[in-house]
Amino acid sequence: MTAVLEGSVALVTGGARGQGRAHAVRLASDGADVIALDICADIPTVAYPLATDADLAETARLVEAQGRRVVARKVDVRDRAALQAAVDEGVAALGPVRIVVANAGIAPIMGGFDEDDTFADVIGVNLVGAWNTVKAAAPSMIEAGRGGSIVLISSTQGLKGTGGDGTAGITGYATSKHGLVGLMRSFAHWLAPYSIRVNTVHPTGVPTPMITNDVMQAHLRSTPATSDRQGNLLPVPMVECQDISDAVVYLVSDSGRYLTGVTLPVDAGFHAR
Ligand SMILES: NC(=O)c1ccc[n+]([C@@H]2O[C@H](COP(=O)([O-])OP(=O)(O)OC[C@H]3O[C@@H](n4cnc5c(N)ncnc54)[C@H](O)[C@@H]3O)[C@@H](O)[C@H]2O)c1
Numbered sequence: 001m002t003a004v005l006e007g008s009v010a011l012v013t014g015g016a017r018g019q020g021r022a023h024a025v026r027l028a029s030d031g032a033d034v035i036a037l038d039i040c041a042d043i044p045t046v047a048y049p050l051a052t053d054a055d056l057a058e059t060a061r062l063v064e065a066q067g068r069r070v071v072a073r074k075v076d077v078r079d080r081a082a083l084q085a086a087v088d089e090g091v092a093a094l095g096p097v098r099i100v101v102a103n104a105g106i107a108p109i110m111g112g113f114d115e116d117d118t119f120a121d122v123i124g125v126n127l128v129g130a131w132n133t134v135k136a137a138a139p140s141m142i143e144a145g146r147g148g149s150i151v152l153i154s155s156t157q158g159l160k161g162t163g164g165d166g167t168a169g170i171t172g173y174a175t176s177k178h179g180l181v182g183l184m185r186s187f188a189h190w191l192a193p194y195s196i197r198v199n200t201v202h203p204t205g206v207p208t209p210m211i212t213n214d215v216m217q218a219h220l221r222s223t224p225a226t227s228d229r230q231g232n233l234l235p236v237p238m239v240e241c242q243d244i245s246d247a248v249v250y251l252v253s254d255s256g257r258y259l260t261g262v263t264l265p266v267d268a269g270f271h272a273r
Pocket residue numbers: 013014015016017018019020037038039040041050051052075076077078103104105106107125129153154155156202203204205206207208209210211
C-alpha cells in the first residue's frame with residue numbers, strides 16, 4: 001500500500017526535539033521526505049536550554065530509520081537569508097516542498113532578562129520566524145503547482161490571554177501566538193488560488209523540554225495561580241506530542257483537503273472551560 005504522504009517533502013522548523021521531532025518522524029512514517037531545521041543553540045533571554053546538534057542528528061537518524069530522506073540544517077528562523085538558503089538546499093536535494101510545519105518556538109516566560117529584549121525575541125522567533133518560514137517555502141510550492149498544506153503551530157495562548165500578567169515573556173508569547181492566527185488567515189487567502197491550504201494548530205500543554213525543564217517547572221511551582229488557570233476541561237494535565245502530530249497529519253493529508261483558514265485546538269477542552 002502507498003503511504004499517504006508518499007512523494008511529499010515536508011519542511012519542519014524546530015525539528016530537533018519535542019513536537020517538531022515527533023512531526024518530522026510521523027510525517028516520514030507516512031511517506032514524506034523531511035527538511036528539518038533547528039537553531040541548535042541557546043538564546044540569551046530564554047532561561048532553559050534549546051536543542052543541540054546531537055538532538056538534530058537524532059531526528060535525522062529517526063527519519064532515515066523510517067526509510068525516508070532527510071536534510072537537517074542548523075538555522076535560526078529569525079535569519080531570513082540563512083533560512084532561505086537551508087530551504088533551497090533541501091529543495092535541491094529532495095524536491096519541492098509540499099508540506100510546511102512552522103513549529104519553532106520559545107517560551108521565555110520566567111522573566112529575569114531585559115523585558116524589551118525578551119519581547120523582541122519571543123515575537124522574533126515565534127511570529128517573524130513563521131513569516132520567514134512560509135516566505136522561504138511558498139515560492140517553490142507555487143512553482144511546483146501541486147498545491148500543499150502549511151500548518152503554523154500556535155498555542156492555547158493564541159486564542160486566549162489566560163494568565164496574562166504584564167510581563168514581557170507571557171505577554172509576548174500570547175501576542176506571538178495570536179499573531180500566527182492573523183498570519184495564517186492572510187496567507188490562506190494569498191495561497192488558496194494555488195490550492196495551498198494554511199491552518200493553525202493550538203496545543204494545550206505538551207510534556208516537551210520547553211515545559212519539563214527544571215527552570216520552567218520551578219517557575220510554574222512559584223506561580224500556582226497562573227498554573228491553575230492553565231488547566232484543561234478533560235481530566236488530563238497535558239496531551240502528548242503524538243496528539244499534535246495526529247492533527248498535523250490530518251491537516252496536511254487528503255483528509256484535510258478542504259480545510260483552510262482553520263484554527264484547530266488540540267487542547268483537551270481548554271477553550272471550552
Ligand atoms: N510544550 C507545550 O506545552 C506547548 C504548548 C502549546 C504550543 N507549543 C508550541 O509548540 C512548538 C514546539 O514546542 P515544543 O513544545 O516542542 O518545545 P521545545 O522547546 O522542545 O521545541 C522547540 C524547538 O524549537 C527550536 N527553536 C527555538 N528557537 C528557534 C529558532 N530561532 N530557530 C530555529 N529553531 C528554534 C528549539 O531548539 C527546539 O528544538 C512551539 O512553537 C511552542 O510554542 C508548545
